[in-house]
Amino acid sequence: MGSPMQRLMGRRAKTRLPISENLRKPSSINPSVVSNRLMDYRQKQKFYYDQNAKERAQCREGDSVRIHTPDGWKPAEYIKQSSEPRSHIVKAGSSGRLYRRNNSMLLKTQEDPHIIQEHKEAGNKVVSPEAQSVQPKFAPPQPQSVVTKPAQSANEHIPKDPSQKQLTTRSGRVIRKPSYLIDYST
Numbered sequence: 001m002g003s004p005m006q007r008l009m010g011r012r013a014k015t016r017l018p019i020s021e022n023l024r025k026p027s028s029i030n031p032s033v034v035s036n037r038l039m040d041y042r043q044k045q046k047f048y049y050d051q052n053a054k055e056r057a058q059c060r061e062g063d064s065v066r067i068h069t070p071d072g073w074k075p076a077e078y079i080k081q082s083s084e085p086r087s088h089i090v091k092a093g094s095s096g097r098l099y100r101r102n103n104s105m106l107l108k109t110q111e112d113p114h115i116i117q118e119h120k121e122a123g124n125k126v127v128s129p130e131a132q133s134v135q136p137k138f139a140p141p142q143p144q145s146v147v148t149k150p151a152q153s154a155n156e157h158i159p160k161d162p163s164q165k166q167l168t169t170r171s172g173r174v175i176r177k178p179s180y181l182i183d184y185s186t
Helices: 004-009 031-050
Strands: 064-069 072-081 087-092 097-102 106-109 114-118 125-129
Touching: 064 087, 064 097, 072 106, 072 114
Parallel strands: none
Antiparallel strands: 064 072, 064 106, 072 087, 087 097, 114 125
């Protein structure tokens, strides 16, 4: 069978390694023999791969799915199968946007199907389970909590020596030494 170059040129390539001149002479290989050997090799690999491979569960309309995002698996509403192979159309996110995703990006779950509904008051869309008894259809907006930063120590901004000028970046941000360098003075 040989390498791809050997099949293309009908001979072995010339290299710096010593090789017999008889091996470098062109010889024809029947293309059907090569293709049969390649198909046998592929069939053997498929046989061993299929021993541990599992059939992926196919999604249908009304199934509960989750879509893979950088933040993890988020709930989505399954719409339909795409015309592309192994692809599906799902509605996901707070905007209710339609996405076409491959089978590997979808996870079929045993949850109640997720339905993306539009919030009439704020114009946002909310992901809610099909059972509307858990969450009212039009819930009043939730108050947002205020997050405050912990108070910084007073000596963190002020240089120890009043004659020293604070260093700032071009944007105006104050440059502070890391805390592990406090013991060292310049």
